[in-house]
Amino acid sequence: MTGAEFSGVRQPEFDTMAGGHTRAAGRIEQLAESLYGELHGAGLDTAPALRLRELAGRVGKQAEDLRRRQALIREMEQQKISFGTSTTAGSFMEMPDGLDAAQSLLDGTLAARLARAAADGDAKALAGLRKYAGRAADPEFAGVFLRTLGAKGVTELPGTLAAQLRDAAKRGESARMNGLSTQGKQTLRLLSTALAAGTDPENRAYAGDGFLRELIEQGRADHAAGGAKYAGYQAQALIWGAHDGKTPFSATFMRTVGGDAVAYEKEQYRRRWAAATEYHHDAQVSLPDLAGALGLGGLLRSGAGTANPDRKTRSSAVGDLLHARWRPTSTRSPTFSSTTGRSARPTPRPCPTRWRWPPATTPGSRR
Structure with missing residues (x-):
């Protein structure tokens, strides 16, 4: 049984x-050693024995590859990750051709299963996710992880953590x-690295246009965890804020999910946005992320301390x-030279214009 990315072999065989x-x-290795000894003892060229030994090495590598595949198939079958396919030729277990895949x-x-359980409040599952922290940048891992977890799971896991x-x-x-x-944190x-890859159409991890639409749907939906009600975008924002900056979220993500998040915020805060635009003041008109809404300070923000959750952030x-x-690239406040030779903080000035986001578009456009 063969396909675009899969080939099949019956498991007993x-x-x-x-x-x-x-x-x-x-x-073959034993034969190579015996042949080498006989040729060397007779004073003959040992090249045939050396070639036979090289063949033994290649067969050994193939055997190791097959054993790894065998172990993966058994574990996948045990975890019910891939299911056998019944055909007239027998039952087949599907798996990608590449071992890494x-x-x-x-x-x-x-x-993804651990993440789902953690979103339901399973402390052991949350601890188990640590094992996969280094895999999030792998496109194959990120794609499977996001598609299995789904946009709902991506949104609700941060909500559970915050609650x-x-x-x-x-x-x-x-x-x-x-x-x-x-x-x-x-x-x-992990979620941020995987999401940045899985929402980039130019990345092999891309989870598809449908996944972007589901993120928007879940972002606008109301959710609840531990007695706290929140908008999905408030929870997703914690993932955006956790990004390490190494691989930025794609322009496609920013136009679709990002653009809709800003549109959603404007809908929720229409009067306050209008007032800030009219009077050009620096009022707090933004929708807080879930950490800000629940008063968690820096407890879920990378680089922030954990000792003082009441610190205003x-x-x-x-x-x-x-x-x-x-x-x-820098978190230092800007300073300017003063006439006394000392550094001084800049004087705040009214902003004549406000930054505006490009209108949201439908998922699918590429950078």
Whole structure:
């Protein structure tokens, strides 16, 4: 059975083939050693024995490849990640031709299952996600992870993290709060790296136009976790804000999901936006991200401390969105020379115009 990205072999025959290659590699190596000894003892050219040894090495590598595939197939079957296909020729177990792709299919699916469980409040599942922190930049892993988790799971996991942190802070459970803060930041970075890749049409991880539309749908939807109600974009903003800046979110993502997030904010804060535009003042008119809405300070923000959740931190959904695309290279406040030779902070000035976002478009356009 063959396809564009898959080829098939019946599992019993596959097991037999893997075992046969392993035995053949050992036998060829033994023959090479015996032949080398006989040729060397007779004073003859040992090149034939050396070529036979090279053949044994190639067969050995093929046997190792088959054993890895065999182990992956068994684990995928055990985890019910890929299902057998019944044909007139027998039952087949599907897996990608490339070992890396097969491993990514396995790891991405298992990580998504853990993420779903963590979104439901499973503490062990949240801790288990740490194992996959280094895989998020792998396109094959990211694509499988996002498609399996879905836009709803991507949106609700940050909501659960924020609600759990608020609960720990209210109860004064410092150890639990600090642990959740560390795990939460790691999880948000994993989500952010995977999401940046999976929403870029030029990346192999691209989850498709439909996934972008689902992100918009979930962003506008109302959600709840731990007694806290929030808009989906408030939770998604935590993912945008966790981005490390190495691979910015694509222009396609910013035009579609980003553009709609700004449009949604304007709909929710229409009067306050109008007032700020008319009087050019610097009023806080932005929709807060979920950390800001729940008063979590820097508990879910990379680089921020965990000791003081009550510290006032101005965090907005649009601010997190800008961070996802254009991460600032410096966090230092600008200073200017004064007539006394000392540095001085610039004097705030009214802004005559406001920054405006390009209108949202439908998913599918490429950069």
